[in-house]
Amino acid sequence: MWTALFIRFLRRLILKGHLVVSVGDSGEISFGDGDGPKVTVRIKDQPTARRLMRDPELALGEAYVDGALSIESDDVQGLLGIAMRNRTHAEGLPATARVLAAVRHVRRRLDQSNPEAGARRNVAHHYDLTPAIYDLFLDVDRQYSCAYFANDTMTLEAAQNAKKTHIANKLLITPGMRVLDIGCGWGGLALTLASDYGAQVTAITLSQEQLTIARERAQAAGLAGQVSFKLIDYRAMTGQFDRIVSVGMFEYVGAPPDATNPWIAKYIFPGGYVPSLSEMAEAIEDAELRIGDRGY
Numbered sequence: 001m002w003t004a005l006f007i008r009f010l011r012r013l014i015l016k017g018h019l020v021v022s023v024g025d026s027g028e029i030s031f032g033d034g035d036g037p038k039v040t041v042r043i044k045d046q047p048t049a050r051r052l053m054r055d056p057e058l059a060l061g062e063a064y065v066d067g068a069l070s071i072e073s074d075d076v077q078g079l080l081g082i083a084m085r086n087r088t089h090a091e092g093l094p095a096t097a098r099v100l101a102a103v104r105h106v107r108r109r110l111d112q113s114n115p116e117a118g119a120r121r122n123v124a125h126h127y128d129l130t131p132a133i134y135d136l137f138l139d140v141d142r143q144y145s146c147a148y149f150a151n152d153t154m155t156l157e158a159a160q161n162a163k164k165t166h167i168a169n170k171l172l173i174t175p176g177m178r179v180l181d182i183g184c185g186w187g188g189l190a191l192t193l194a195s196d197y198g199a200q201v202t203a204i205t206l207s208q209e210q211l212t213i214a215r216e217r218a219q220a221a222g223l224a225g226q227v228s229f230k231l232i233d234y235r236a237m238t239g240q241f242d243r244i245v246s247v248g249m250f251e252y253v254g255a256p257p258d259a260t261n262p263w264i265a266k267y268i269f270p271g272g273y274v275p276s277l278s279e280m281a282e283a284i285e286d287a288e289l290r291i292g293d294r295g296y
Helices: 001-012 048-054 055-065 075-085 095-111 118-125 131-135 158-169 188-197 208-220 262-268 277-286
Strands: 016-024 029-031 040-045 067-069 176-180 200-203 229-232 243-245
Touching: 001 016, 001 029, 001 048, 016 048, 016 075, 029 158, 029 262, 040 075, 040 118, 048 055, 048 229, 055 067, 067 131, 118 208, 176 188, 188 200, 188 208, 188 229, 200 208, 208 229
Parallel strands: 016 040, 176 200, 176 243, 200 229
Antiparallel strands: 016 029, 040 067
């Protein structure tokens, strides 16, 4: 019964793309209009199909992680691409899924509020893990935001160095400038601004694990007198600075317009939200600031 309901559910939801699905020992069934690369998904059993119908946003990630859902060639990007193409067809969701989505939307202001105690707890959930986890996928400098690939032959390390250079050039730093780095991660950008550009850097984080590593790196590089790493919320920071830089932290401060994906909120970063450019522009204008770009 659940397999038949699940097939009907997918028929209503997946109208674009080329998705092929099997449940348990059942044969493969195609969904969508056939446009684009084929993505083949195998679902372990009917209980998994039932979970996906009830709460697809949360269950999809959980089923993939626990092995109840597999994707041919591990094409996660392809599956998510099909999901995004069909996101507007919410009327195809079962009533329970629509109710859960509505509840999350109503709760978004509470879930994405960002008081100082909650912010520290959310940061610890994400960052205060064994460093070995981040060693698996970050460059040696542990840059945690997008690299800057000027061409397709660059290594990750080279592209991350290019990113830091790109940012530093935009800041127009001269030796002796006081720079505040908000959400400094493991300290890579702060150390670069100090060593390569002569800045006096104050760098802040809410992660004890990041703080420990960043201070160790500054000591090892002989920059402990030029870079100060602090465990403090940006709202509690005082002082005057010539430049303020914040890279890859903005999505963590909380915002009200929409609900964060429940799998991301539960397993990756609770309280986070990635605002649209239009939302950011409105807030910037309200603060009497302006968006600018020096090029480089």
